[in-house]
């Protein structure tokens with residue numbers, strides 16, 4: 116499986132699209148907004164009335180979140196400019212990056228309305244903004260040397276550049292799971308350390324000195340890297356295999372390239388790589404979909420969770436197992452999630468690790 120070709124969220128704006136099933140990720144962007152705003156305003160203040168600010172959102176996907184993240188950033192700059200009584204707005208170079216299979220067309224089509232909304236909200240003195248699509252992997256160079264001021268990335272860096280090598284023993288599992296041998300967990304960590312270090316190295320070349328990054332990843336709060344929701348997907352796949360829809364060998368060769376780091380692991384890798392200082396790092400908890408800790412069934416039911424996961428993993432599953440199993444698989448998976456959530460709503464709780472960095 117070539118990750119750069121098959122890893123992308125469901126495109127378009129239909130029922131299964133990422134655009135319509137990314138509420139968790141939207142809540143993460145809103146939750147981490149104060150840290151992002153603090154970083155961009157400190158940067159803007161330090162730049163002393165810059166003509167241009169270059170901002171990149173890495174792993175932007177396609178949907179409302181893509182432009183939500185960057186518009187929060189430019190609004191924070193404009194509000195701070197007014198507070199500092201600087202007369203001229205900087206021009207904004209905005210780079211939206213994702214893997215080449217991402218649905219960039221849907222983003223581009225939404226730009227005119229987005230620009231109009233920004234101008235209406237911030238007034239004529241603001242901007243202009245120049246939007247650019249940047250297809251490519253953030254585990255390689257994407258921009259010229261010293262060309263960026265600010266990098267933002269939300270819920271993307273837990274995706275690895277490849278399935279870790281040496282995990283042939285992970286039979287019957289699709290990720291790190293309760294029955295995975297320790298060597299598999301170690302292989303996943305090693306791949307994360309290598310990928311995240313490469314990411315930091317590339318960005319350290321592209322950011323100007325004093326440039327900043329705010330990165331949010333899906334992480335974990337304990338030593339245990341397994342996740343019940345993924346294990347249910349494995350169970351659903353195993354059921355389908357038992358009934359002869361798919362050969363067992365197909366499952367044995369399928370592994371999802373996703374690692375959820377702890378705060379300590381992120382801190383360790385940043386310090387070891389050595390190009391950035393940590394301005395702040397924290398972990399927070401969030402519930403998938405609208406789970407709000409109440410008994411509101413409509414808000415908390417598992418259908419939304421299943422649809423959100425489908426929007427994320429369907430392209431990868433189709434590429435490995437073919438289209439034929441998808442509806443049946445998600446029918447079973449949805450039922451499993453709904454049943455599990457009714458007794459254990461906490462299974463939809465996720466940890467985020469957010470880190471704000473300054474280029475040395």
Ligand SMILES: C[S@@+](CC[C@H](N)C(=O)[O-])C[C@H]1O[C@@H](n2cnc3c(N)ncnc32)[C@H](O)[C@@H]1O
Nearest residue numbers: 123140174175176180213214252253269271274
């Ligand atoms: C869960 S989505 C998050 C999208 C958006 N940032 C949000 O918060 O809604 C993760 C995105 O990261 C992208 N991605 C994963 N690995 C990547 C890589 N190596 N380079 C660029 N984008 C990547 C995926 O294609 C996907 O669109």
